Amino acid sequence: MAGHSKWANIKHRKGAQDAKRGKIFTKLIKEITVASKEGGPDVDTNPRLRLAIQNAKGQNMPKDTIERAVNKGQGSDAANYEELTYEGYASNGVAVFVECSTDNINRTVSNVRAIFTKNGGSLGKNGSVEFLFDRKGVFNFPIPEGMDIEELELEMIDGGADDLEIEEERVTVYCAMEEFGNLQNKLESMNIEPETAELQRIPTTSVTLDNEAFQKVMKAIDSLEDDDDVQKVFHNMEITEEQMDLL
Known part of the structure; x- marks a missing residue:
């Protein structure tokens, strides 16, 4: 499971985009607004909104900014994206x-x-x-304190993961697109909140x-x-x- 980095596009862009936080916030706000408009403001019944908010929190977006984006999606003046x-x-x-x-x-x-x-x-x-690309779920989070790496790998496999990378005390877990929800539920059951959880196109x-x-x-x-x-x-x-x- 752990080993080579087959997807440099994720990691290197994370660092480069830190200098573009304003742009990142703009894109996350748009995703929250669209998700809220299409599926409603309740994260319990709107998995897309739940995921968008989770990713926004991973980028340290202020709570009031997130709430405004959700409310904007419910307003009559919300753009049709x-x-x-x-x-x-x-x-x-x-x-x-x-x-x-x-x-x-x-x-x-x-x-x-x-x-x-x-x-x-x-x-x-x-x-x-x-x-030329496979659509995969990608989750990124710090290694949980006190957790054995082998135990973590076994839990991730049980949740549907097909690859896992560990680098600098961080974990990146990959799964087939169809397993995205299952792996998300597995992480929740382990009280692990990913900093990013998204569908990526892996070359x-x-x-x-x-x-x-x-x-x-x-x-x-x-x-x-x-x-x-x-x-x-x-x-x-x-x-x-x-x-x-x-x-």
Whole structure:
């Protein structure tokens, strides 16, 4: 179970995005608002809202900010957001999958296409890169105090996990998308509250680039993440320790 890091896209982005906390809050607020509008304000009957609030708390979002976002979703002036995905290739053949939430589709597709093109890539059709990723649940939390690692691994397997990584006193647990709810319930039964719990797109194959090419692709990815309509960006670059330091 424990071992190599097959998904650098999660870890390295966490550190890089710490400097973008305002942007992170904006995206989390939008997710809370959409979840509240679509499924109601009660976290006990709205698992999407429950998850969104959990992730917001993991980013230390103030309680009153969370409450305002929930209430906004119940208001008559709440925006009608539509969820869209875009797929394409950045420069050097790097596959990129973009998840968006927007109240203006024309604006969003125009911005996303422009970012791809400006940075030497191209926006593709739906399905052009989706097959290069597996959809998995990913949970991240500190190692529970006093818990034996082997015991934790066995509990996670029992809850539906198919991989687990331990690094610097932190645990990252992966599961099939279908097991997301089961693993979430298992963590709750163990009184473990993840700092992040989300569905990620894990690449099945990866591309290795030199530092110059890597920085060019990262410029495009950063531009996508900076767009207010973009919620998440996934790619299939294999990132070295040296390249992480460049960020």
